[in-house]
Amino acid sequence: MATKAKSSSSSAGASKTRDRILDVSLVMFNERGEPNVTTNHIADELEISPGNLYYHFRNKDDIVEHLFARYETRIDQVLVVPDERLPNLEDIWMQLHLAFETMWDFRFIYRDLVDLTSRNRKLRMHFSRIIKRATANAAEVLKGLAAAEVLRASRDEIQATANNIILVATFWLSFNSVRGAMVEKGSEDLTEGIHQVMMLIAPFLRDAERLHLNNLASAYVR
Amino acid sequence: MATKAKSSSSSAGASKTRDRILDVSLVMFNERGEPNVTTNHIADELEISPGNLYYHFRNKDDIVEHLFARYETRIDQVLVVPDERLPNLEDIWMQLHLAFETMWDFRFIYRDLVDLTSRNRKLRMHFSRIIKRATANAAEVLKGLAAAEVLRASRDEIQATANNIILVATFWLSFNSVRGAMVEKGSEDLTEGIHQVMMLIAPFLRDAERLHLNNLASAYVR
DNA sequence: GTCTATATAGGGATAGAC
């Protein structure tokens, strides 16, 4: 039954053609941008025929949608409000790290986000849902920090900041690319993005915590 | 000599084919997104032949570049640090308004920013320059507010905030579209974007000014 | 499941007549 070791992504066994198509598509989309990768490119890279590719997927968007589904599963796991305990700054740092890494793994989605979501109703709905979830999550965490008296902010300030956190996180990679950042070093980009998000929170922190954060931060950024 | 009333954009006289191509392209790019508008579409809309269009422009990117040049001229006029006087909150509001309106008029650039700038070296260089200028401008204004003692922030905080201001402004329209905002009402979208940017500054304000801003803000947002 | 061959369509772009 080794032939049934199918599904999932890139862990152990190579897997069937269908999965290989998804894996290679993801890599190529991330590297060159989805609009610049054709089904023929993908087939070439895999050394299979275009016809074969279309046996496994109805069309290119079908591939994109399946990759997006993978992404949605992973990001949903990150977007859980901690638990019973009130969150602290390290929790946030950690959660941001997980979120940014997940986004990085599927960065092709973020590179052409507007075009992708306006072309494809399904993607639009799902992405919109993720944004809503993420914003709610951010607001929850901020409220948690406020409850723990780590931070002081009004309801409106929390809502506006939650929006900005998600906006900055969503477009950090684009911003970095567009402002002429060098070839992405990957991990360094992400750390700087996390830093920028933390700086949205910093001004609301009480003095002691603010100092704490600045120490955390300066340890990370150059 | 009425035939020489050429150049510029959409003010008085209709103008020559070349300018009409630019005007119509801008409208169509803004409405449907640049990747979804072909040279044939543009020619159709203008009721001229594709050949004619290619007489006036070498290729599609040539059109995009000329539109971008128009944009750059306009945004550069907005990105001037006030003058001798120290800036106040209303100044900022006004400058943001001008910036957002200019961006709105050329929103196609922002819709597919990453793809556009990575495809075209010229656009990449120019856009990167604009971002640098804008960020420097934001930092200057923040320093001005600090000097006027309207605001209190460290050097690092000012730099991080300037980055976030430009990031939020740059991607506000994308964010709004992507999170599933309804059909753009234009002006309302912009006001909310301006509000989000102001909320980046708010936490650094002294109490009196913070209150002042909240009043300004609540007058604008629903 | 996979291949070869091919249909179809559209976009970018040019030549040459008017």
Next chain:
DNA sequence: GTCTATCCCTATATAGAC
């Protein structure tokens, strides 16, 4: 300056043999 006609190329997608 403008049009008609056309070329080239690439992308998506399918049919049918193996």
